[in-house]
Amino acid sequence: MPNSTSPSSTKQLMGRAVLVSLSLLAVSSLSFAGQATQTTPPDDEPEKAWAEVDLQLPAAPKPENLVNFYKSDSQSFAIDKLSLSVAGDGTIRYTLVATSNAGAKNISYEAIRCETYEHKLFAFGRSDGSWSRSRRNQWDKIFNTGANKQHHILFTEYFCEGTTVAGKAPFLLSRLQGKGSPFIGK
Known part of the structure; x- marks a missing residue:
């Protein structure tokens, strides 16, 4: 139909x-x-550019405040526990004392940046207790070889968990002082 x-x-x-x-x-x-x-969710907001906080040099290290953390064939390394800090920019700052087997000492004020696996040298310690600022103003990659292995040790064993700071300064100090340290006694 x-x-x-x-x-x-x-x-x-x-x-x-x-x-x-x-x-x-x-x-x-x-x-x-x-x-x-x-509005855009907070996760989608652009990240702020990282900015290094101003440098404040610590007092010169004293032998009674040094914490040994690594010994190579030719040098031993210690951190001045009073200088250890986590800065507002997320870097870990410390005074490093390197002592050769012959007894020569090199003192430097440095930082490690966990986020980028880098270290920076801020200043060298003088025999009179003053500091001489480094002419270099750059961050350098950390390597697990050669004469600068101490930075890798600090990064992997004490200061960083992956790309983040492992904790506040007292916790980092407790790691350096032997709680979980694979290098104490060597």
Whole structure:
């Protein structure tokens, strides 16, 4: 049987289709407008650029405040426990005392940045207890070889957990003093 649709029923169907289409368009427009006004979640905010905090040199180290943490074939290394700090920029700052097997001492004020596996030399200690600032103003990658292995040891064994600081200065000091240290007694 042929489909006989009256012109009035066709107009009604077309009218309903137009109403449904307009309703869907209105709902999607409201949804889009709501999305456009939402704030960006905190996780999507751009990270602030890292900035190094100002340098404050500590007092010269005293022998009674040194904590030994590593001995190589030619040198032993110690940290002045009074100089150890975690700075506001997330770096760990400390006075390092390197003593050769012949007894010569080199004193330096340094930092380690866990986030980037880098270290920086800020100043050299003088025999009169004063400091001479380093001419270099850059961070250097840490290596697990050669004469600078002490930085790798500090990074992996005492100061950092992956790319984050392992804790506050008292906790880092307790690690240096033997709680969990693989180098005490060597």
